[in-house]
Amino acid sequence: MFKIGDxxxxxxxxxxxxxxxxxxxxxxxxxxxxFTGYRYYSASQLPALNRILVLKDLGxxxxxxxxxxxxxxxxxxxxxxxxxxxxxxxxxxxEELLRLRAVEARLRQIEDEDDSEGLEVVVKQVPAQRxxxxxxxxxxxTETAAVVGEMMQIVPDRFGPKLGYMTxxxxxxxxxxxxxxxxMGFAVDMAVESSVRLPSERVLAVxxxxxxxxxxxxxxxxxxxxxxxxxxxxxxxxxxxxYAIDGVAREVFLEMPKEGxxxxxxxxxxxxxxxxxxxSSPPALPS
Amino acid sequence: MFKIGDxxxxxxxxxxxxxxxxxxxxxxxxxxxxFTGYRYYSASQLPALNRILVLKDLGxxxxxxxxxxxxxxxxxxxxxxxxxxxxxxxxxxxEELLRLRAVEARLRQIEDEDDSEGLEVVVKQVPAQRxxxxxxxxxxxTETAAVVGEMMQIVPDRFGPKLGYMTxxxxxxxxxxxxxxxxMGFAVDMAVESSVRLPSERVLAVxxxxxxxxxxxxxxxxxxxxxxxxxxxxxxxxxxxxYAIDGVAREVFLEMPKEGxxxxxxxxxxxxxxxxxxxSSPPALPS
DNA sequence: CCTTGACTCTCAAGTCGCTCGAGACTTTAT
DNA sequence: ATAAAGTCTCGAGCGACTTGAGAGTCAAGG
Numbered sequence: 001m002f003k004i005g006d007x008x009x010x011x012x013x014x015x016x017x018x019x020x021x022x023x024x025x026x027x028x029x030x031x032x033x034x035f036t037g038y039r040y041y042s043a044s045q046l047p048a049l050n051r052i053l054v055l056k057d058l059g060x061x062x063x064x065x066x067x068x069x070x071x072x073x074x075x076x077x078x079x080x081x082x083x084x085x086x087x088x089x090x091x092x093x094x095e096e097l098l099r100l101r102a103v104e105a106r107l108r109q110i111e112d113e114d115d116s117e118g119l120e121v122v123v124k125q126v127p128a129q130r131x132x133x134x135x136x137x138x139x140x141x142t143e144t145a146a147v148v149g150e151m152m153q154i155v156p157d158r159f160g161p162k163l164g165y166m167t168x169x170x171x172x173x174x175x176x177x178x179x180x181x182x183x184m185g186f187a188v189d190m191a192v193e194s195s196v197r198l199p200s201e202r203v204l205a206v207x208x209x210x211x212x213x214x215x216x217x218x219x220x221x222x223x224x225x226x227x228x229x230x231x232x233x234x235x236x237x238x239x240x241x242x243y244a245i246d247g248v249a250r251e252v253f254l255e256m257p258k259e260g261x262x263x264x265x266x267x268x269x270x271x272x273x274x275x276x277x278x279x280s281s282p283p284a285l286p287s
Numbered sequence: 288m289f290k291i292g293d294x295x296x297x298x299x300x301x302x303x304x305x306x307x308x309x310x311x312x313x314x315x316x317x318x319x320x321x322f323t324g325y326r327y328y329s330a331s332q333l334p335a336l337n338r339i340l341v342l343k344d345l346g347x348x349x350x351x352x353x354x355x356x357x358x359x360x361x362x363x364x365x366x367x368x369x370x371x372x373x374x375x376x377x378x379x380x381x382e383e384l385l386r387l388r389a390v391e392a393r394l395r396q397i398e399d400e401d402d403s404e405g406l407e408v409v410v411k412q413v414p415a416q417r418x419x420x421x422x423x424x425x426x427x428x429t430e431t432a433a434v435v436g437e438m439m440q441i442v443p444d445r446f447g448p449k450l451g452y453m454t455x456x457x458x459x460x461x462x463x464x465x466x467x468x469x470x471m472g473f474a475v476d477m478a479v480e481s482s483v484r485l486p487s488e489r490v491l492a493v494x495x496x497x498x499x500x501x502x503x504x505x506x507x508x509x510x511x512x513x514x515x516x517x518x519x520x521x522x523x524x525x526x527x528x529x530y531a532i533d534g535v536a537r538e539v540f541l542e543m544p545k546e547g548x549x550x551x552x553x554x555x556x557x558x559x560x561x562x563x564x565x566x567s568s569p570p571a572l573p574s
Numbered sequence: 575c576c577t578t579g580a581c582t583c584t585c586a587a588g589t590c591g592c593t594c595g596a597g598a599c600t601t602t603a604t
Numbered sequence: 605a606t607a608a609a610g611t612c613t614c615g616a617g618c619g620a621c622t623t624g625a626g627a628g629t630c631a632a633g634g
Binding site: 001002004005007008009010011013014015043046050053054058082085096097099100103104106107173176177227228231232234235236238239244245 | 288289291292293294295296297298299300301302329330331333337340341344345366369372373376386387389390391393394460461462463464514515518519521522523525526531532536556
Binding site for chain 3: 290291292302306323324325326465562
């Protein structure tokens, strides 16, 4: 039996962390002196502690770990998670580099006060369409990618030329990266079978997408790194032309990424003339 | 001028984050209605906001950013930080993979209840030695690597064969990963010049390292991924042989990593017979 | 003009995984 | 007996937000 300090050295875990794990009932000392409250740990507890640390390093929260300890997780399952985690890390490297490209785009927006080169805003009328779609709130934005992949594999085969562009509708009130309430699907030309089931059990159903009489649109190139530039250009245009946003935005995927060729996405935002009344501030009077 | 929700869409920043930035005085709305408190933002504020987001993505804390906004940071400086960040990401990928190797090692410790294969604990006597060393508290463990690099470049040239093994002494009471109080240096055979100055202004000085009569030792292979296994084996050995830790641990680098060949490190822990008295619990009496 | 519903406000508390400090014990060595 | 090191509990703090309650505001439709 070791006192907490010695066990800390042996397990290579800080004392404070051991105490914390005991407090939250995740990993308790083998014995506690009932008079002094001193914690005593045995070397035979090391595997149990290591199991916890592995799961933590694999990205589980402590709550999840506490839950998982009941079901005994075989080493095989953990190995599976390990492989998964490796893949995740490689993917996250990609995402990191992508993020840096987005930073570069933002940087351009700082340099040129107004960098709208090639980002022209066009006002259009958009007719009503039939929309084969599903709506879901995703915990994180990035999870949408997998669903898009599924849809692209299944749906075009089924409908062939009757299929319009892939479109996403962002239903959140403001922007958000987490808990994204997003509707994704395809414009369809005519009456088609009313639903498609994806491998992940998600179901696409047809609904009527209303017409919009005045829609401001702007193109976006690249997966996401130019997103903020496009929306920025849109914002500047709206302000100079005295328009306000009037509804949820749509993102129409004009071209899907193929080798040598990136996304081309049209961002569509319904607009209306702005109430020219400025915020209810009286004409500034020096007090 | 946009209300917060519309500006959120344009800037691609959550509403809550905009409010938070206003609260902490980092990025304030262009106008605030004095009667209703409504925040109004202009598209011309986008570059300012983007500057903040770029710096944040480059790893600065919001406090640092607030400080940096006063000094205007040229795009060139930001570009430099961007390059730096790219390098950091690549390095952190390496670290991630290393971390996963450590996870694998931990996993082995779970599978075999007792995986001491090739990890034999040996008790030694260690004589007093002269120790050319420096002691410092590092904010994070990983920063020690740079200092080790410096030392390996400078010191061996200066002393040649009079130099013993590189050794690190971990002075922290328990284990810790941050604020590591560590003493690093070389055993030296005889009287040598009493100090060495590193490029980073750190100074190595000679001091007497006391003898230890009973020292439990175990080898560690690899940079760090087998650390927990070695300490684990040590812990099990201590418990079965009724010894307790009696002082600070040393890590002796028997072989430095060269191509094709990893670290070989001997972990040394002073020990003493354990006070066999178990925690002051009376022999369990059923109540 | 009234209602409805979407939007906004403030303020407080919660999140996660610990870390740190104060103040009071306990243990161990001298 | 005393001093130094280690341990205890409890509460607060970190960073960058998010969430929720409860109240107020705005614009469109009836």
